[in-house]
Amino acid sequence: xxxxxxxDVFRGMTILMMIVLNNQAGGSVFAPLVHSxxxxxxxxxxxxxxxxxxxxxxMWFSTHRHDYxxxxxxxxxxxxxxIFRRTLILFAVGLxxxxxxxxxxxxxxxxxxxxxxxxxxxxFAAMLTLYLPRVxxxxxxxxxxxxxxxxxxxxxxxxxVGRVDTALLGPSHLxxxxxxxxxxxxxxxxxxxxxxxxxxxxxxxxxxxASGGIGTLMVVGVLLAGAGILFGxxxxxxxxxxxxxxxxxxxxxxxxxWSVLSFVIEYMQARxxxxxxxxxxxxxxxxxxxxxxxxxxxxxxxVTQAVYDFYRSYHVPDAVASLMxxxxxxxxxxxxxxxxxxxxxxxxx
Numbered sequence: 001x002x003x004x005x006x007x008d009v010f011r012g013m014t015i016l017m018m019i020v021l022n023n024q025a026g027g028s029v030f031a032p033l034v035h036s037x038x039x040x041x042x043x044x045x046x047x048x049x050x051x052x053x054x055x056x057x058x059m060w061f062s063t064h065r066h067d068y069x070x071x072x073x074x075x076x077x078x079x080x081x082x083i084f085r086r087t088l089i090l091f092a093v094g095l096x097x098x099x100x101x102x103x104x105x106x107x108x109x110x111x112x113x114x115x116x117x118x119x120x121x122x123x124f125a126a127m128l129t130l131y132l133p134r135v136x137x138x139x140x141x142x143x144x145x146x147x148x149x150x151x152x153x154x155x156x157x158x159x160x161v162g163r164v165d166t167a168l169l170g171p172s173h174l175x176x177x178x179x180x181x182x183x184x185x186x187x188x189x190x191x192x193x194x195x196x197x198x199x200x201x202x203x204x205x206x207x208x209x210a211s212g213g214i215g216t217l218m219v220v221g222v223l224l225a226g227a228g229i230l231f232g233x234x235x236x237x238x239x240x241x242x243x244x245x246x247x248x249x250x251x252x253x254x255x256x257x258w259s260v261l262s263f264v265i266e267y268m269q270a271r272x273x274x275x276x277x278x279x280x281x282x283x284x285x286x287x288x289x290x291x292x293x294x295x296x297x298x299x300x301x302x303v304t305q306a307v308y309d310f311y312r313s314y315h316v317p318d319a320v321a322s323l324m325x326x327x328x329x330x331x332x333x334x335x336x337x338x339x340x341x342x343x344x345x346x347x348x349x
Contacts, residue, residue, distance in 0.1 A: 004204065006262040007057055009274050012281030014050045016330050018114075019291040021047060023326040025308040028318035033326075039236040041249065048114065048239070049193050049250035050257070051284075052121055056197025057204070057258070059126060064205060076130060083126045089349040090119035093285070097292045101300060111173040112165070112182040115288075120187050125194035138199060142192045146244040149189045150235055158241055161185045181240040189242045196224075196251040204262065214259050214267060221255025224248050279341040280334055286347040291333045298329075 021033055021044050032043035074082075094115030099106065128141050152160060162179035169184070171177035203213040203220070228237065228249025237246040264270050280287050298304045307328065311321035340347070 004057075004061065004262070004266065005271065005274060005278065006258065006265040007054060007061070008281040009265060009277045010258055010261050010281070011051070011054045011058075011284055012277030012279065014047055014054060015284045015288055016277070016280050016334070017047050018051070018288060019330040019333055020323075020326040022291065023295055023304075023329040024322050025304055025325045026312075026318045026322045029322050030319050033323070035239060038240065039238050041237045041239065041246065045239040045246075046250055046253060049190075049242075049247070050254045052118065052190055052193040053197035053200070053251055053254040054258075055118065055122060056125060056194035056199075057201035058197075059122075059129060059194070060198050060201025060205060063129070079130060080127070083123060083130070086349040087119045087123040090115050090122065090285075093289060093349075094119065097289060100293060100296050108172050110175055110180070111169050112175070112180045112184070114182060117182045117187055117190055121190045121194045124191045125198065128191075128195065129198055135199065135202065138195055142195050145188050145192045146247060149185075150244045152185075153235070153241065153243070161241055179240075186240075186242040189244060189247050192244075192247050193242075193251055196247070197254070200255055200258065204258075212262065212266060214262050217255050217262075218259040221252045221259060223252070224255065225252030228252060276334070279338055282346055283337050283340055285349060286340065287333050287337045290336060291329060294333065295329065 024033060034042060035044045036042055094113040095109070095111065097115065098110045098113050129138060132138065132141065161183060164185045165174055165180050165183035166178060169180075174180040174183070200217060200220075203216050206212045225248070228245045228247070228251075231248060232245040235243050235245050237243060237249055239246060265274060295304075304325065308321055308325045311324045312318065316324070
């Protein structure tokens with residue numbers, strides 16, 4: 001069996017949805033496309049942990065399948081070097097995206113961010129799976145990170161997350177002076193999101209089975225999401241704090257989505273519709289970075305407001321006009337990425 005096409009499609013769906021969410025315009029937006037103000041989970045809150053889950057699943061295949069491009073014959077020291085290099089590239093790209101359009105001193109640039117969290121979560125998850133590769137060790141790592149983080153929040157209060165970020169990074173480097181949703185401490189449970197994806201990749205890696213681990217993944221996903229809901233009665237699901245209940249629920253939901261996609265694409269072989277999402281999924285770093293640059297430039301040049309007002313001129317509700325603009329942004333980024341896919345150019349860290 002070659003690459004899991006369903007995983008590329010899942011990644012493409014997730015990254016395009018990220019672009020849609022990041023480019024809402026105007027004051028009125030459809031409720032599912034808005035992040036929860038604090039406790040609770042909307043559709044928008046599911047997308048980032050989905051991406052971390054997918055990254056973890058891809059990590060399994062990249063280290064266990066030669067057709068995913070990373071040769072298992074590399075020594076641990078060389079693989080460690082690659083992990084460091086990829087982490088630094090992702091983190092640096094995230095910092096640059098935060099700094100654009102370079103109209104302020106770096107002393108006031110936000111240090112945390114989406115790519116920065118991806119970089120750190122990747123680094124620690126990759127190092128754990130490299131040096132503690134046994135499934136039991138990974139399960140224990142997930143349990144310790146979630147339990148430890150929960151104990152920390154319960155014992156010291158949720159404001160410990162902001163206090164740590166303020167002390168280590170300084171208020172001028174955060175999204176707000178006292179808190180950042182992609183801060184340092186809340187990255188700990190995000191590592192668990194990646195590791196759960198890694199274990200899901202293990203469960204699905206059954207090349208001699210027609211259905212792979214689809215059934216197993218579906219059942220475990222439902223149970224994990226249910227556990228997240230139940231745990232949420234004690235520790236509410238909260239994206240900004242990345243609470244353990246949020247990790248369990250979103251990871252379970254990601255398993256269910258991937259199992260459905262895998263059933264349709266891998267088992268039923270219904271693939272004619274997949275290319276649109278595969279184009280985005282196989283160049284996710286490029287298309288995401290492009291979307292962030294274009295969003296800032298279009299806002300600076302007045303393009304965003306002009307196109308949004310153009311959609312509103314057709315007397316559609318403001319929320320519809322906002323969605324139309326965000327879909328336009330996603331399509332523009334996809335069109336720029338499409339020629340790269342045709343030329344088999346894949347930009348990655």
